Amino acid sequence: MKRAIRAVALLAGLTLTACGSTPEPGAAPQPPPPRTLTIGIKFDQPGLSVKGTDGKPAGFDVDTAVYIAGKLGVTPDHITWREARSEQREDLLNSGAVDFIVASYSITAARQQLVSFAGPYLMAGQDLLVRQSERAIDRPEDLDGRTVCSAAGSTSADKIRRSFAGNVKLTTRDTYTQCVGDLIAGTVDAVTTDDVILAGFAHEHPGMLRLVGHRFTRERYGVGVHKGDLELQNRITSVIRMMIDDGSWRRALDADLTASGYQPLPAPVVFNAPDQAVAPGDPTTLDPDLVNVTTAVAATSNARDWEGFRSLVCPETADTIDEIVFQYTPQYDKSLGAEIRSAGYTNTVTGVTQTNPNSATFAFHEAFTNVPEKYRSYFKDIDYTGTMVRRNGSWKLCGLAADFVEP
């Protein structure tokens, strides 16, 4: 399966080569065999991808997948759609059962160990869906002692486990449709996952279900590809940029998502995923030194190696960057009590965008661990955006902005 897509990618970009037996001398040239793709999607997420009664799927993820396939030279009638539930995605990619996955699939550091991502192509945020009559649940903090359902293998279930364990009773199901069934039946108090998914369900059950409307994480949807298939990753990343730039992205968003009343976030910055290959002459290629330095910025920060960290910072912005970093590092925040000492954090590079040979930006996601209950609302996850400048041949961190992952 993976071979097939490699062949497709080559055919679409470079040469047209017909496979199969050598034609008889003098025989009319055979048309190339039809190109095909197997794409993993969800079958039951209204607005993103649902399988209609005609068996054809529809929604924003489907439109994105069809656009990508088109640019790879595959027409919709040559796409085989395969259901990819949250928990199945890594296995489907790594077994070669699908060529790629477009299924509300958040780019996370843990998943990047197992699969590669192109994109991102959409930003969403985790939220809560409750019964219309529910008055007491407005934010995740209100879930104390309540029962909440999410899909197994999702970042949403993970977030509840990490940040609200102990207070919230989490049940997991294979799909969000099953969770919604439980919510309607009254066996759970809320369903949690990305707002864009929940908005679709709320729209399907007007007067019965309500989206709470407070995003408390940031989810960047990527197209999952087989781990290390950097050629396909690069190609799809470029196609996503094209989809945003030529207006198709906005048209699909309006047609599929805003009908439910959903208020989408702006188009994401499409970055080169950190495991990007280096192919000379390819405009999506990153300078490998840039990748090394951004990785080192994250590593020195995680190790609290401040000397190492500062050696990577521009002298004129060092003080400002210090201030930002220390403000959000629990152990160094003087306004907090001693009980914060064992709190920790991990920074992961989630993307790097190189705009020209000498400048770039990167995104870090910072997740906190071991934060005592009373400081939980203080230490939300943070998305950092860094500005990198290449001076005298070396990349330096010259600007940093922190963005709490909460509205």
Ligand code: GLU
């Ligand atoms: N975007 C989240 C994830 O990838 C939740 C949605 C889903 O389960 O597909 O886990």
